[in-house]
Each structure stands twice: as C-alpha cells, then as structure tokens.
Amino acid sequence: MDAQTFAKLNEWRNYPAQQQPSYADKRLLREITEDLRTRPPLVFAGEVDQLTRKLAAAAAGQAFVLTGGDCAETFADSTADKIRAKVQTILQMSLVMSYGASMPIVKMGRIAGQYSKPRSAPQESKDGITLPSYRGDAVNGFAFTHQSRQPDPRRLLEMYQRSATSLNLIRAFTQGGYADLRQVHLWNQGFRNNPAFSKYETIASELDRALRFMTAVGADFDSIKTVDFYSAHESLLLEYESAMTRVDSRTGKLYDTSAHYLWIGERTRDPESAHVKQAMQIANPIGVKIGPNTSPQDLLRLIDLLNPEGVPGRLSFITRMGVGNIRKVLPGLVKAVEETGNPVVWISDPMHGNTITSVSGYKTRRFSDILGEVEGFFQAVREAGGIPGGIHIELTGDDVTEVMGGSQDVSDDALAERYETLVDPRLNHQQSLELAFLLTQYLAV
Ligand SMILES: O=C[C@H](O)[C@H](O)COP(=O)(O)O
Ligand SMILES: C=C(OP(=O)(O)O)C(=O)O
Numbered sequence: 001m002d003a004q005t006f007a008k009l010n011e012w013r014n015y016p017a018q019q020q021p022s023y024a025d026k027r028l029l030r031e032i033t034e035d036l037r038t039r040p041p042l043v044f045a046g047e048v049d050q051l052t053r054k055l056a057a058a059a060a061g062q063a064f065v066l067t068g069g070d071c072a073e074t075f076a077d078s079t080a081d082k083i084r085a086k087v088q089t090i091l092q093m094s095l096v097m098s099y100g101a102s103m104p105i106v107k108m109g110r111i112a113g114q115y116s117k118p119r120s121a122p123q124e125s126k127d128g129i130t131l132p133s134y135r136g137d138a139v140n141g142f143a144f145t146h147q148s149r150q151p152d153p154r155r156l157l158e159m160y161q162r163s164a165t166s167l168n169l170i171r172a173f174t175q176g177g178y179a180d181l182r183q184v185h186l187w188n189q190g191f192r193n194n195p196a197f198s199k200y201e202t203i204a205s206e207l208d209r210a211l212r213f214m215t216a217v218g219a220d221f222d223s224i225k226t227v228d229f230y231s232a233h234e235s236l237l238l239e240y241e242s243a244m245t246r247v248d249s250r251t252g253k254l255y256d257t258s259a260h261y262l263w264i265g266e267r268t269r270d271p272e273s274a275h276v277k278q279a280m281q282i283a284n285p286i287g288v289k290i291g292p293n294t295s296p297q298d299l300l301r302l303i304d305l306l307n308p309e310g311v312p313g314r315l316s317f318i319t320r321m322g323v324g325n326i327r328k329v330l331p332g333l334v335k336a337v338e339e340t341g342n343p344v345v346w347i348s349d350p351m352h353g354n355t356i357t358s359v360s361g362y363k364t365r366r367f368s369d370i371l372g373e374v375e376g377f378f379q380a381v382r383e384a385g386g387i388p389g390g391i392h393i394e395l396t397g398d399d400v401t402e403v404m405g406g407s408q409d410v411s412d413d414a415l416a417e418r419y420e421t422l423v424d425p426r427l428n429h430q431q432s433l434e435l436a437f438l439l440t441q442y443l444a445v
C-alpha cells in the first residue's frame, strides 16, 4: 500500500469516534486487527460496484430497495435455520413488492456482520449492580456479569468468522436455485392462513395469475432462479472496518470488504466524526441514518463530504423520524436535497423512531406506527419532489412476539411469549409479509 493510500485508510483516527468499545488490552486489539488485515475479503469490489448501480436505479425510481434483518445479530443465532428463514422472508417480501411496484427490488440483509450496537446509555444497572451496556456480540457478552460485559477484541475475529460462514450460506441459497420464483411463490401460499389475507386476496391472486401466465407462455424460470443478495451492517467498530478495508487492484480505490453496503448510525453521523471520515475514503455505497433533529444543512454537508461528485447510488439517506414527525420534518429535508440535484436514495426506516416501552416493560413498537411512518414517508418524499427509493426494517423469519399488533394482533401480554431480541424488537415472519402486501399500495403509482 502506498503512503497516500495508507494515510487515507487511517484518516479517521484524527477525529473523535463515538460509541467505540474501550479495550483493556490494546496489544491484543492490535494483534487481532493485524490478523484481520491478512484475511480474505468477505465481499468483492465488483459486487459492490454492481450494488451501487442498482442503488442508482433506485435513486431514479427504476428499482426499490428492501433491507431487512436483525437489529443485532448474535453469534449463537447465526445458524443455518435462522439465516434461511430470514433470507426466505426477504425473498418472499420482495416477490410481493416487485409485483406491486412493477420494478426490480434490490435485496439487502442486515446480515453477515450486524454484530455491533450503539447504545443510548454506556452502562446498565440491575439490582444495584452497574455494568457496561451490551454493545453487540462483536464487542461483549449479553450475560449480566462483570466478565461477560468487558469488551474483548477476540470477538472481532469471531465476527469475521460468523460473517464469512453466513455469507457463504447466503451465496449458496441465492445462487443455487433456492430463490426460484416458483418456490418463493409457493412459500407465499402460507400467508393464505393469515387473518389479514382477505385484505390482500386480490393482489395475491393477481400475482398467482401472473406466474401462471409466465408458465403458460414458456417463461424460462430456470434462467432467473438466482438472485443478487447484498450484505449490509452499521459501520460502527472502526478498528474492524478499517482492518477489512482493501485496495481494489483494478482501480487502486479502497473498499471496505466486510459488507457490500455500510451505513452510519444516527448517533455517529456528525460530519466531523471519525465514522463519516472513514466512509469518505471507501468506495462502497453508504447510508446515513437521519432522525427528527436533522437539519437541511446537515444533509448538504454530508452530501459534500460523502458524495461530492454526485455518483448515483453512492449515498442514501435512511429516514427514521417516528410516525409523529415524518410528515413535519421530511418534506423540508427532501426539498433542500433535491434542489442540489445530487442523486440520493431516500430510504424509510420506520422502526427506530417508533420505539416504546410497553406497559409490561418490553422495548417494543406498534405495527400501526410502523405502517403510519411508511405511509408518511411516501407522501412526504413525493410531495417534496423526491423519489421514495426503499425501506429498511428489522425483521426475523421466526414467529417471535416483539412488535405489537399486526393482523395476528400481538398484544402487550403476548410479548412475553417469544421475546428473543437482545436489543430492538423485530417484525416476525407474518408481520413482515403483511408489511410487504401493504407496501404494494404505495409502490403502485
Ligand atoms: O438499534 C438501535 C440502537 O442501537 C438501539 O435502539 C439503542 O437502544 P438503547 O436505547 O436500548 O441503547
Ligand atoms: C442503531 C440503529 O439505528 P439508528 O442509528 O437509526 O438509531 C439500527 O439500525 O439498529
């Protein structure tokens, strides 16, 4: 690596980095990041560029992005069954959505690397004992003991290994025929038992007819049975992201090879933050989460820093305002950005602005608030002259009870039945499919 590239790679070190673990053993951290630097990349520059082109299509209204997966992946749950269920859920949603939108869906998972979390509070207290907060399996353990809550750099290696094995399986599923349209359609038949099915019967039978028509005219399903599926996670642990950054031999540019797509969280998106400085140096498509206190100036500055050349697909803004704020705050932001002519992708995260504590004490969200924010997002972006480009949600393929409501009407009392997330509540399989059906009404224009 030449001196100039090396300087770029380390530029972030000159700026304040929030939400970083403080490791007791700095030497061990160095040994581990040195080791990571020698490991093969998890994703390849060519794939990353292909994703950027697909995101460019979303910015232009010719594709729509679906990102879904856990709030916090865990090492223990990075199993074949759980990964399959998540990928299956995303493929099922995407079939329904692409029918509704009559356009391709860009499929991304918060998967194969979503192992670290920013937290509102650095510490957690229970029964008079105060310990560091859980920051994701890549940092420390969830168990509430002194030992488990200490940040351990060896977990970064485990993150790499788990990401690699997850991605290997995802590649096998999505390239090996598992994503065949007919198969995905068959899975969707399970939704017929959902209490809300009658509301969506028309679209479900239209989709059924469309596929039968394709079969009748001899469509070559075999030639379209692989799908492109991209990995995404929050770029939070800068030592890890930096250690996974490689020079692309074709172009000499830096790519963070830990995932195809990286986003910067609401808590670390300050233009002068190490997180933004790190993202400036890499060629991956970047998302920035934006909450209700974002100003138009913030966005213009982020555009200057992260996409000064206006490369379509390079930058997305992921709005997470809350159902009560989205219509008030978003139109002004969209207007200001659209006036610059810079091609950003507007993506809705209807989860993070709608987190509440239920009466029974669970961190949860209401399905109705999530839908309300999605609706507000489509209206606000269109009203202000922008193009709604995608949705970013926390989901799992399992029948958990973490989000209240939906057609199966998960009640406050029912949350206790299968509340499994370690950080934020996720839509379960049925709630995710229901959201996909509901989205079709906003996607069809
Ligand atoms: O996933 C997002 C954040 O990490 C999470 O909402 C923060 O949660 P906390 O407020 O429980 O720390
Ligand atoms: C931490 C997250 O979101 P935000 O930065 O929007 O709070 C997340 O996506 O899990």
Ligand SMILES: [Mn+2]
Binding pocket: 071, 072, 352, 394, 423, 424
């Ligand atoms: Mn979350």
